[in-house]
Amino acid sequence: MDERVPRDFETLRATILERRQSLPKRIAQIAAYALDNPDDIAFGTAASIAASAGVQPSTLIRFAQQLGFDGFTSLQLVFRERLRERNSSYDERLAALRAKAEEGAGHRAIFDGFVAAASTSLNDISGRLNEDHFEDAIALLAKAETIYVLAKRRSYPVASYIAYALGKLKIRNQLIESAAGLNAEMIGFASPRDAVIAISFSPYAPAAIEEARVISEQGVPIVAITDSSFSPLAQFAKVWFEVAEADFAGFRSLSATMALAMALTVAVGEKRSDSSRKRKA
Amino acid sequence: MDERVPRDFETLRATILERRQSLPKRIAQIAAYALDNPDDIAFGTAASIAASAGVQPSTLIRFAQQLGFDGFTSLQLVFRERLRERNSSYDERLAALRAKAEEGAGHRAIFDGFVAAASTSLNDISGRLNEDHFEDAIALLAKAETIYVLAKRRSYPVASYIAYALGKLKIRNQLIESAAGLNAEMIGFASPRDAVIAISFSPYAPAAIEEARVISEQGVPIVAITDSSFSPLAQFAKVWFEVAEADFAGFRSLSATMALAMALTVAVGEKRSDSSRKRKA
DNA sequence: TATGGATTGGAATTATTATTTCATATTACC
DNA sequence: GGTAATATGAAATAATAATTCCAATCCATA
Numbered sequence: 001m002d003e004r005v006p007r008d009f010e011t012l013r014a015t016i017l018e019r020r021q022s023l024p025k026r027i028a029q030i031a032a033y034a035l036d037n038p039d040d041i042a043f044g045t046a047a048s049i050a051a052s053a054g055v056q057p058s059t060l061i062r063f064a065q066q067l068g069f070d071g072f073t074s075l076q077l078v079f080r081e082r083l084r085e086r087n088s089s090y091d092e093r094l095a096a097l098r099a100k101a102e103e104g105a106g107h108r109a110i111f112d113g114f115v116a117a118a119s120t121s122l123n124d125i126s127g128r129l130n131e132d133h134f135e136d137a138i139a140l141l142a143k144a145e146t147i148y149v150l151a152k153r154r155s156y157p158v159a160s161y162i163a164y165a166l167g168k169l170k171i172r173n174q175l176i177e178s179a180a181g182l183n184a185e186m187i188g189f190a191s192p193r194d195a196v197i198a199i200s201f202s203p204y205a206p207a208a209i210e211e212a213r214v215i216s217e218q219g220v221p222i223v224a225i226t227d228s229s230f231s232p233l234a235q236f237a238k239v240w241f242e243v244a245e246a247d248f249a250g251f252r253s254l255s256a257t258m259a260l261a262m263a264l265t266v267a268v269g270e271k272r273s274d275s276s277r278k279r280k281a
Numbered sequence: 282m283d284e285r286v287p288r289d290f291e292t293l294r295a296t297i298l299e300r301r302q303s304l305p306k307r308i309a310q311i312a313a314y315a316l317d318n319p320d321d322i323a324f325g326t327a328a329s330i331a332a333s334a335g336v337q338p339s340t341l342i343r344f345a346q347q348l349g350f351d352g353f354t355s356l357q358l359v360f361r362e363r364l365r366e367r368n369s370s371y372d373e374r375l376a377a378l379r380a381k382a383e384e385g386a387g388h389r390a391i392f393d394g395f396v397a398a399a400s401t402s403l404n405d406i407s408g409r410l411n412e413d414h415f416e417d418a419i420a421l422l423a424k425a426e427t428i429y430v431l432a433k434r435r436s437y438p439v440a441s442y443i444a445y446a447l448g449k450l451k452i453r454n455q456l457i458e459s460a461a462g463l464n465a466e467m468i469g470f471a472s473p474r475d476a477v478i479a480i481s482f483s484p485y486a487p488a489a490i491e492e493a494r495v496i497s498e499q500g501v502p503i504v505a506i507t508d509s510s511f512s513p514l515a516q517f518a519k520v521w522f523e524v525a526e527a528d529f530a531g532f533r534s535l536s537a538t539m540a541l542a543m544a545l546t547v548a549v550g551e552k553r554s555d556s557s558r559k560r561k562a
Numbered sequence: 563t564a565t566g567g568a569t570t571g572g573a574a575t576t577a578t579t580a581t582t583t584c585a586t587a588t589t590a591c592c
Numbered sequence: 593g594g595t596a597a598t599a600t601g602a603a604a605t606a607a608t609a610a611t612t613c614c615a616a617t618c619c620a621t622a
Contacts, residue, residue, distance in 0.1 A: 061582090161435075
């Protein structure tokens with residue numbers, strides 16, 4: 001008997017999808033129902049599930065048996081396990097995954113780790129965002145003529161996404177990145193009527209800090225996204241946000257920073273279109 | 282009888298904590314267990330839970346009755362409902378937030394929306410990742426001499442983070458981005474001993490697709506991250522991943538793509554150091 | 563320290579639920 | 593179109609689990 005019983009939901013899902021074609025009508029019907037309503041399978045009784053799926057309880061059991069389980073009960077365990085997994089707190093999972101990855105537990109653990117790190121970061125920031133700072137930052141950026149976006153190295157992807165989004169929203173912006181070393185000149189054009197979004201995390205890229213210093217001395221207001229109040233960026237900034245990103249395998253997640261950056265960008269876009277509408281009226 | 286039965290987990294929890302003092306010893310024991318191990322209550326049988334908590338099944342029922350339920354079964358429903366809520370909530374919340382933001386419900390809603398979109402995407406991908414494809418992609422990339430990273434526009438931030446991480450891991454890589462229009466030359470150097478990570482989502486940037494086509498015709502294997510099997514990228518790729526990112530306010534999250542990209546990168550780094558260690562031994 | 567009330571343990575009972583069985587229907591193949 | 597194999601429905605049965613009940617124990621109070 002080659003019949004290997006799926007022990008986790010993903011394997012089960014894959015097995016079902018694979019055999020989909022070769023299943024008899026009623027069995028296929030319940031297979032579809034199972035993938036669409038996994039929660040119902042986890043909690044329902046054989047009778048209730050069968051009724052919801054429009055089949056007989058016995059069909060449900062045959063379905064389980066075809067998959068190699070010895071009955072509905074063992075099939076149900078897989079669906080229950082799935083719910084447990086999902087709900088176990090992300091922090092715990094992250095710790096476990098880090099340990100797993102340390103001892104070389106395969107590549108899947110690495111993937112799970114990055115997902116968990118991202119989720120943890122998002123969880124964290126959603127409770128932490130200071131709404132007043134957020135409004136201040138939006139106000140400040142909304143009235144800028146040009147928004148300069150400043151970030152190096154690890155933070156650079158965020159800056160490039162901000163620049164992309166600002167462009168889409170038709171907000172004049174300038175990404176300070178030039179590989180050709182023209183940053184000094186670029187910065188020179190910035191005036192107090194402009195504004196800067198600066199992003200930097202420990203270890204702070206010296207170039208980013210230096211450029212932030214210069215630009216703030218020109219009187220250009222800075223909105224900073226950084227990781228602590230001790231950050232050198234914080235002292236140059238008019239408004240700053242503290243974002244704690246979880247890391248995995250030495251690389252920090254960017255998900256919380258990205259979410260904040262996008263929210264800022266879109267909110268600024270919205271505020272601008274609001275006020276231009278008012279001006280016309 | 283003022284006895285109002287708690288219908289949701291939070292009320293239940295509050296009720297238990299409130300009465301904690303006045304509960305008899307064994308009942309208090311199971312009350313503590315219930316709050317510490319809510320999942321066990323949701324999934325277990327009266328007998329198994331009682332055993333884990335070190336009491337008799339009858340005590341468990343008395344506990345339920347003291348809280349106003351008519352038996353263990355009705356108490357258990359509350360614990361089960363809690364698990365369901367948790368899982369379904371992100372999609373629903375996202376829909377609600379979208380509606381809120383539509384009707385102009387302030388900037389906080391925009392932020393929440395982006396966080397929810399990111400969380401949804403992560404949730405989704407963590408269940409969907411095809412492990413075989415993942416391993417194939419890692420194997421393919423690990424043996425490449427140079428890894429080319431190809432992405433335009435919205436996907437570009439991901440590419441730049443990959444390039445950053447590959448650099449940190451001392452893996453030779455080349456970001457195909459050149460604003461100076463030297464892409465054709467850059468691509469020309471790629472050989473079948475190299476590999477490409479290509480990222481593109483609908484609407485696919487024509488330049489990205491075209492470059493992927495050219496480079497695959499040179500026999501360079503491509504690992505693609507895209508959004509559906511109909512993606513033009515998929516046809517050029519040796520291995521491809523489907524990532525469904527939720528969007529908010531017209532901007533899609535990058536969190537799932539980022540997590541996958543980072544996992545790929547780190548896994549490749551790990552595989553390389555493994556095999557070089559073997560070679561030395 | 564005796565007494566009544568509350569609490570608890572453990573087994574008996576009842577209810578619920580999964581599984582099996584068998585008759586019937588459907589399908590695929592000759 | 594007939595026949596065997598397969599699939600399905602429905603009810604009977606077996607298993608499992610919740611609940612109840614009663615005796616034993618504990619605890620507070622007089």
